[in-house]
Amino acid sequence: MAISKACSIVAFAPLLLLNLLVAPTAAVKVAIIGSGVAGSSAAYFLNKEDPTHEVHVFEQHEYVGGRVKDVYLAGDRFEAGATIVHRLNKHMMGFAKMLNLTEAEPVYVGPSLGIWNGHEFVLRLDSVVGSGAWWARFLDSWVTRMRMLWRYGLSPIWEQQYVTAMLANFTTIYDKIAVTPYASMEALLSDMGLYAPTQRQLAEELLAHGVDPLFINEICVAISRINYGQNTTISGLAGGVSMAGGDGNTVGFAQGLQRIPEGLLALSGATVHLNTTVLSVTTTPKGYKLETTNPQAPNLFDAVLVATPLENAPNLHFNPAVKVPPRKMQTTHATFLRGNLNPAFFGQPSGTDLPKLIATTESPAVNFSSIGVIRAYPDRGDFAFKVFSREKLDDAALDQIFRQRNETVRVEWSAYPHYSAPEIFAPIKFDEKGLLYYINSYENAASATECAALFAENVVRLLLHDLSARKVNACGWRGEEQAFDVTDSGQKTCVS
Numbered sequence: 001m002a003i004s005k006a007c008s009i010v011a012f013a014p015l016l017l018l019n020l021l022v023a024p025t026a027a028v029k030v031a032i033i034g035s036g037v038a039g040s041s042a043a044y045f046l047n048k049e050d051p052t053h054e055v056h057v058f059e060q061h062e063y064v065g066g067r068v069k070d071v072y073l074a075g076d077r078f079e080a081g082a083t084i085v086h087r088l089n090k091h092m093m094g095f096a097k098m099l100n101l102t103e104a105e106p107v108y109v110g111p112s113l114g115i116w117n118g119h120e121f122v123l124r125l126d127s128v129v130g131s132g133a134w135w136a137r138f139l140d141s142w143v144t145r146m147r148m149l150w151r152y153g154l155s156p157i158w159e160q161q162y163v164t165a166m167l168a169n170f171t172t173i174y175d176k177i178a179v180t181p182y183a184s185m186e187a188l189l190s191d192m193g194l195y196a197p198t199q200r201q202l203a204e205e206l207l208a209h210g211v212d213p214l215f216i217n218e219i220c221v222a223i224s225r226i227n228y229g230q231n232t233t234i235s236g237l238a239g240g241v242s243m244a245g246g247d248g249n250t251v252g253f254a255q256g257l258q259r260i261p262e263g264l265l266a267l268s269g270a271t272v273h274l275n276t277t278v279l280s281v282t283t284t285p286k287g288y289k290l291e292t293t294n295p296q297a298p299n300l301f302d303a304v305l306v307a308t309p310l311e312n313a314p315n316l317h318f319n320p321a322v323k324v325p326p327r328k329m330q331t332t333h334a335t336f337l338r339g340n341l342n343p344a345f346f347g348q349p350s351g352t353d354l355p356k357l358i359a360t361t362e363s364p365a366v367n368f369s370s371i372g373v374i375r376a377y378p379d380r381g382d383f384a385f386k387v388f389s390r391e392k393l394d395d396a397a398l399d400q401i402f403r404q405r406n407e408t409v410r411v412e413w414s415a416y417p418h419y420s421a422p423e424i425f426a427p428i429k430f431d432e433k434g435l436l437y438y439i440n441s442y443e444n445a446a447s448a449t450e451c452a453a454l455f456a457e458n459v460v461r462l463l464l465h466d467l468s469a470r471k472v473n474a475c476g477w478r479g480e481e482q483a484f485d486v487t488d489s490g491q492k493t494c495v496s
């Protein structure tokens, strides 16, 4: 009996071996470093395209989401990082729908806006009729338009045209990457018609589109400072994405954006290793070996997707080292507090109603980027505020801006790249012959949740494309190049 079983194995051995050798996309083991929107989208798309692969997501924190994260102030939940998405964002809107998230009011409460230059409000757009009726809102929007026309001429129209054209180009890519994934950000952006604006500053781009310098220095600077904590020296593309966030076509979700990476990972079937920092990725003849802070976590993989800016992963090393162009990150302090603004700080008599969103121009006299009311508490007569600033606002600084302050929560972000056109992109593939990819090369184009999801999809498709071209087998994907012997009869055998 034992002999006949042994014989049958010997008889079928060549067939089994042949099967292993010709399987076009045998299941592989994939490590994803980072559980933000990029990492969770990658896990989701990988599972959607081919659920046979074994996927592990490593996250250094005890929570999933990265730069989409809840924060609690006096028991109420707010969002410390990303809060809104544009309605044209196919992936983020689709994820929200798939996860049954409900659309919420815009993040900032109330219709009034003021642009503060450290000495005065250079522009105030207050609600003139103060009613929620449709005719009142219609009238309000016309009064606002007339005020803008008076101050900036036709610049709002030229700026809107610039943003609309950029969004139109952006939306072309969804179909394209489904057909052919891109191996470089330059190729991808060029095909979208969006590489050129990464090479020029936003201010240069807008001037070339006929936008008036006053509009650039007030409105565009104010929006750039809110969204990227930076000036209009950022690239035309990052600036366009930032201004799209101010075009009134954005939406938030009642449950918060952090539900999206959580939901995507739950659907992906990936194993998520929380509190697990990846310390190193070493290329081996068979794939990659990961060293992590969790000895129980698996460490041998066929493919690795890096889904964090490397600047935010200072403990992560690669053997051999990878080459990325130097990139600085912009620090943004998000300060959440309950209280009331101090009109005297803004040169106004006490009792004056201040704008619900205070944006700022670039001036040494201004120590914050924006202050917005994110919730009103009429019963208590105070508000919840979100303050963005480049430097930490200590208690003394806050006590000048706010006449009364009950509770304060501070979050410091290494938030997004400090944009500096012309932008230089890191490679998407770190290992030309292998399966080691860098999703967050995308952030030199623009840091936004939709970009994280879209460029993660591109990398997943690139991985699947590379796998199908490679015939992964028992020797790992490198077997074709390194670990095979060819026998006299012409058959390949794995020698490692």
Ligand SMILES: Cc1cc2nc3c(=O)[nH]c(=O)nc-3n(C[C@H](O)[C@H](O)[C@H](O)COP(=O)(O)OP(=O)(O)OC[C@H]3O[C@@H](n4cnc5c(N)ncnc54)[C@H](O)[C@@H]3O)c2cc1C
Pocket: 033, 034, 035, 036, 037, 038, 039, 058, 059, 060, 061, 064, 065, 066, 067, 068, 080, 081, 082, 083, 084, 085, 276, 277, 278, 279, 307, 308, 309, 312, 313, 315, 316, 332, 334, 413, 414, 415, 416, 440, 447, 448, 449, 450, 452
């Ligand atoms: C204050 C702020 C406001 C924003 N507002 C918006 C907005 O309204 N709308 C919008 O679309 N975008 C917004 N953004 C941008 C958006 O949040 C980011 O572009 C997006 O969330 C980035 O996702 P990501 O997955 O690429 O990176 P991340 O979210 O940074 O994810 C990377 C993950 O990797 C983990 N990690 C890092 N190193 C390691 C390691 N060695 N081992 C294991 N894990 C590791 C990190 O802990 C993190 O969880 C905002 C950003 C900030 C900071």
